Amino acid sequence: xxxxxxxxxxxxxxxxxxxxxxxxxxxxxxxxxxxxxxxxxxxxxxxxxxxxxxxxxxxxxxxxxxxxxxxxxxxxxxxxxxxxxxxxxxxxxxxxxxxxxxxxxxxxxxxxxxxxxxxxxxxxxxxxxxxxxxxxxxxxxxxxxxxxxxxxxxxxxxxxxxxxxxxxxxxxxxxxxxxxxxxxxxxxxxxxxxxxxxxxxxxxxxxxxxxxxxxxxxxxxxxxxxxxxxxxxxxxxxxxxxxxxxxxxxxxxxxxxxxxxxxxxxxxxxxxxxxxxxxxxxxxxxxxxxxxxxxxxxxxxxxxxxxxxxxxxxxxxxxxxxxxxxxxxxxxxxxxxxxxxxxxxxxxxxxxxxxxxxxxxxxxxxxxxxxxxxxxxxxxxxxxxxxxxxxxxxxx
Amino acid sequence: xxxxxxxxxxxxxxxxxxxxxxxxxxxxxxxxxxxxxxxxxxxxxxxxxxxxxxxxxxxxxxxxxxxxxxxxxxxxxxxxxxxxxxxxxxxxxxxxxxxxxxxxxxxxxxxxxxxxxxxxxxxxxxxxxxxxxxxxxxxxxxxxxxxxxxxxxxxxxxxxxxxxxxxxxxxxxxxxxxxxxxxxxxxxxxxxxxxxxxxxxxxxxxxxxxxxxxxxxxxxxxxxxxxxxxxxxxxxxxxxxxxxxxxxxxxxxxxxxxxxxxxxxxxxxxxxxxxxxxxxxxxxxxxxxxxxxxxxxxxxxxxxxxxxxxxxxxxxxxxxxxxxxxxxxxxxxxxxxxxxxxxxxxxxxxxxxxxxxxxxxxxxxxxxxxxxxxxxxxxxxxxxxxxxxxxxxxxx
Numbered sequence: 001x002x003x004x005x006x007x008x009x010x011x012x013x014x015x016x017x018x019x020x021x022x023x024x025x026x027x028x029x030x031x032x033x034x035x036x037x038x039x040x041x042x043x044x045x046x047x048x049x050x051x052x053x054x055x056x057x058x059x060x061x062x063x064x065x066x067x068x069x070x071x072x073x074x075x076x077x078x079x080x081x082x083x084x085x086x087x088x089x090x091x092x093x094x095x096x097x098x099x100x101x102x103x104x105x106x107x108x109x110x111x112x113x114x115x116x117x118x119x120x121x122x123x124x125x126x127x128x129x130x131x132x133x134x135x136x137x138x139x140x141x142x143x144x145x146x147x148x149x150x151x152x153x154x155x156x157x158x159x160x161x162x163x164x165x166x167x168x169x170x171x172x173x174x175x176x177x178x179x180x181x182x183x184x185x186x187x188x189x190x191x192x193x194x195x196x197x198x199x200x201x202x203x204x205x206x207x208x209x210x211x212x213x214x215x216x217x218x219x220x221x222x223x224x225x226x227x228x229x230x231x232x233x234x235x236x237x238x239x240x241x242x243x244x245x246x247x248x249x250x251x252x253x254x255x256x257x258x259x260x261x262x263x264x265x266x267x268x269x270x271x272x273x274x275x276x277x278x279x280x281x282x283x284x285x286x287x288x289x290x291x292x293x294x295x296x297x298x299x300x301x302x303x304x305x306x307x308x309x310x311x312x313x314x315x316x317x318x319x320x321x322x323x324x325x326x327x328x329x330x331x332x333x334x335x336x337x338x339x340x341x342x343x344x345x346x347x348x349x350x351x352x353x354x355x356x357x358x359x360x361x362x363x364x365x366x367x368x369x370x371x372x373x374x375x376x377x378x379x380x381x382x383x384x385x386x387x388x389x390x391x392x393x394x395x396x
Numbered sequence: 397x398x399x400x401x402x403x404x405x406x407x408x409x410x411x412x413x414x415x416x417x418x419x420x421x422x423x424x425x426x427x428x429x430x431x432x433x434x435x436x437x438x439x440x441x442x443x444x445x446x447x448x449x450x451x452x453x454x455x456x457x458x459x460x461x462x463x464x465x466x467x468x469x470x471x472x473x474x475x476x477x478x479x480x481x482x483x484x485x486x487x488x489x490x491x492x493x494x495x496x497x498x499x500x501x502x503x504x505x506x507x508x509x510x511x512x513x514x515x516x517x518x519x520x521x522x523x524x525x526x527x528x529x530x531x532x533x534x535x536x537x538x539x540x541x542x543x544x545x546x547x548x549x550x551x552x553x554x555x556x557x558x559x560x561x562x563x564x565x566x567x568x569x570x571x572x573x574x575x576x577x578x579x580x581x582x583x584x585x586x587x588x589x590x591x592x593x594x595x596x597x598x599x600x601x602x603x604x605x606x607x608x609x610x611x612x613x614x615x616x617x618x619x620x621x622x623x624x625x626x627x628x629x630x631x632x633x634x635x636x637x638x639x640x641x642x643x644x645x646x647x648x649x650x651x652x653x654x655x656x657x658x659x660x661x662x663x664x665x666x667x668x669x670x671x672x673x674x675x676x677x678x679x680x681x682x683x684x685x686x687x688x689x690x691x692x693x694x695x696x697x698x699x700x701x702x703x704x705x706x707x708x709x710x711x712x713x714x715x716x717x718x719x720x721x722x723x724x725x726x727x728x729x730x731x732x733x734x735x736x737x738x739x740x741x742x743x744x745x746x747x748x749x750x751x752x753x754x755x756x757x758x759x760x761x762x763x764x765x766x767x768x769x770x771x772x773x774x775x776x777x778x779x780x781x782x783x784x785x786x787x788x789x790x791x792x
Contacts, residue, residue: 046673072674152677211664211683212657218654222645226622249618256615261608261746268607269715278712279443281548281704285711287607288614308677315681316674317667344740350657 029059031102032094033059033086037131038117038165046160046320049151052140056161057118057131058082060169061102062109065308068172069199072107073162073340074116075179075186077380078310079254079302081130082116085109088129097180099384106387106393112175117165119158119186121150121309123302135233135305147305148233155189162186163194176203176394180379181345182184182310185209187315191332192321198332200393205370205379206342207354208324209317216257217311218347223249226305233305248299250307252291255298260342260375324354328361334395335365338386342371366393399622399740408770427453427498427505429482429491434513434561435529442556442716445547449535450673452557453527454478456565457498458505464568465567465595468503469558470512471575471582474609474706475650475698476520477526480510481505493576495780502783502789508571509788513561515554516584517546517705519698531701551585558582559590560579569725572790574598576775577741581605581713594615594728596789601736601766601775604720611655612741613707617776620700620718622706624658629701632774644695646703648687651694656738720750724757731761732789734782736774762789 036058065072074084074097082112085101087094101107101114116125123134124201135150166174176189177198184206191201224230227246235242256264270286277283284292321327335358339351360364368389370378398499408736439450455478467602470493481497483490497503497510514520517526531546562570573586573594580602587597620626623642626696631638666682673679680688700706717723735747754761768778778790 031479048676136494136561148677150677152673152675154674156757168486201502208655208725210660211666211681212652212660213769214663214681214686215652215660215683216683218687223622226619226642226645228624238577249615249622252618253615256608258613261606261743264608266607266613267610269718270607271715277548277708278550278715279445279548281546282542286609287615291611291614312673312677319667319681322665342745347657349738362513363564 004038014211017253017387031061031086032063032090033088033089035059035082035129038168040164041144041220043161043164045151045153046156047152047154051133051151053133053137054161055131055133055137056120056165058115058165058288059084060113061084061086061116062111062172064113068170069175070111071113071115071166071169071171071174072176072178073166073174073190074101074114074176075162075183076109076116076119077179077181077183078314080183081122081124081127082118083117083129085114095358096380097116097383100319100387100390102123106391107178108391109244113171115166115169115171117162118311120153120161123306123310123315125303125306127301132306134303134309136236136303148308149235150305152204152308152316153309154313155185155322156193156320158313159187159189159193159324163188163197165378174198174200176200176202178204179204179206180204181376182314187316188331189317191335192327194331195330200334201332202336202338202390202393204338204383205343205346205376206349207339207346208321209314210358211318212350212375213346214315214318217315220253220257221308221311222310223247223253224307227304229305233308238339243304244296247302247304247307248292248295250304251298251302252295255291255294257345258376260344260373262342263375299393325361328357328363331361331363333363334393334396335363336390337365337367338379339367340370340372340376342378343376345352345376410583426716427457428455428482428483428486429484429525429527431455431484434564436560439557439560441547441549442552443548443550444473447529447547449533450514450529450557451527452529452561453525453531454561454730455480455482456509456597457482457509458507458509460509460566462551465571465705466507466565467509467562467565467567467570468572469562469570470497470503470510471554471573472512472515472581473481473556473575473577475694476579477518477520477523477585478514479525480512481510492776493779496703496783496786502787503574504570504787508790509567511562511565511567511635513558515706516549516557517702517709519702519706521699521702523697528598528702529757530699531705532699541632543632545705546705548699548708549705550709550713550716551581552589552716553584553587554582554709555589558586559593570594570596571741572596572598574600575602576600577602577772578710581710585713587731588726591726591728596730596732597728598732598734598786598789600734600770600779601739601742603735603742603747604753605710606715606746606766607714608746609742610711610714613711616649616653617704617707618641618644619649620703626700629704631700639700640692640695643698643700643703644688644691647694647698651687651690653741654772656740656769658738658769714778719755721757724753724759727757729759730789730792731759732786733761733763735763736766736768736772736773736775739772741772
């Protein structure tokens, strides 16, 4: 199961060719965390639909203070889950941001009460370490999985469900909301939705969504719809095959898009054994074989319909805000924005434009950059060097 | 037919939402060119296979001088054809680089003999204005289309077939070989293969291929293989449907990848009539609908198997050169390299690294940048501002 959690944490995992999880090499000592389930009953979406039986997984570390204002919320990336820090079992992998979260670390669980939540429509449904509500969940009205009948949800719905959890835990104010990529979008949405509840915001490898990103998200998901096994989302149950080929092709796009050419260099002129692409049109290059293998593994631990709903939640971020400038004018005051200059998903130009919007809105904005060969993924696996900047940001 | 040629010229065309072809607005007066066919008989590929009946379309303007050394070869991009300049009919569209090619223009057909050739495995097979040999051609041994039995060809095969044509036309030396994107790769290949035959090289929005690009090219083509109508390439003939859905998804990736976020801004928060993606999971955003429509049109004027072979020809560029440094050390001497800083296909970092390789190899390298909102496509549709730089480069 723990290997599956590592896969759930996803693109950063050792199974995808990055070598040992950088967080695992920290050696900061075990910090066992418990996976819990939040099940508040019915939830009404921003679109006006009702989800009768909301269930979301989460984990927490540290202790909430008497005034309830030392809480930090960590939001996960597109393919991730709430396992952002600590270990769920003694021999299991560390969370994906464990390099900066834990006792004595920049996001210090000796001082802060740190919470991370599995989102709605989380893609890691087949993973026992993920608890979510989405198209693969049972619709109590029919006794069958929702499939494409599940209500559309948005980033704001992620925020609202997290707010319900934080309220139930007694949190009165967040000292920080932070996350990479899709997690950064959630942080921005939090800052806009609950400006007085949020003291500090740290979007990492993220900015607002624009039409360019909406188009790319559509490209990510298109192979799923092309797979004949997708059957308009009706592939659950005995005797049916999930659209694993289409889902694997979708992951292949995400996997490459989230990396960079410097990372790919290791595959220059490599050929899998027996392959001769100069003479046989069906044969593969080294980089293709690596993508094939990584994506096939990832497809088995994720759900195609949930992928479609997660894409939509990201796309809707643009249309939910009639004016980004107006939304940010009302937003929380203090920001640490952390782009990766070689990010091919959230382009550095886009992050800079977002920072400009924040500054024009009068926010206090600091920036720090994550660097490395991994492009977008630097914001997941290469956070250690910006740890002290985060510590200082929290101290201000 | 002329509208189809415009589509063949492809991504830059008016049919894809760019408004009137920038070249058409030049008003430099008609320059009628004739589409011709080069049919030298059998051709043996670099991989050792034989194509019994090579046929390639081309067009030429200007007059070859007595010493045969005032020729210029223009190579086309992935989705393009030889219609780089002039008009094929009085009311037809201008060629895709007509802004810089023609009487008195920077690539001056009053002074130079300018040739452009349809490549092998050209994707625009269904277009009557394109003449190529590829998987959709009849295999004389079987009387049926080659399909995936067509030999793999490489960028070097493009060069060799063009060399046969130039030899037949009496060309002794190229004053310049130039082209955008895939055309730039052909120019680089020319410089490496025939350094004494090539006086000047101008790769536009192009550098060498690396594993990163090989991976992206695989992503471009993946939807074709997913389409059940593809049938391992055996979709030609009565009663069979070509894999238009997969091919359209492939074009959608190319189309977005070749543009940029500044271009996409016009679709921010646009919704097609009746679409409500916040409430219905099947509904579309403005940018998605535009991509759907543009790609569906493009799929009808192109061939899926040829797309796969064109991808392979591009990918092979890396593996055909065991060392780029060694290849460039032997290459032609004078270069004008023209990147687009917002190119998402050939990243500016990659072009800069390529320029560094040329400089270390002792070449005379100049650079000029194409700018605009269109990213990669700036190198097709926004060339006019670098026209004088090209004129000066040719005069040196």
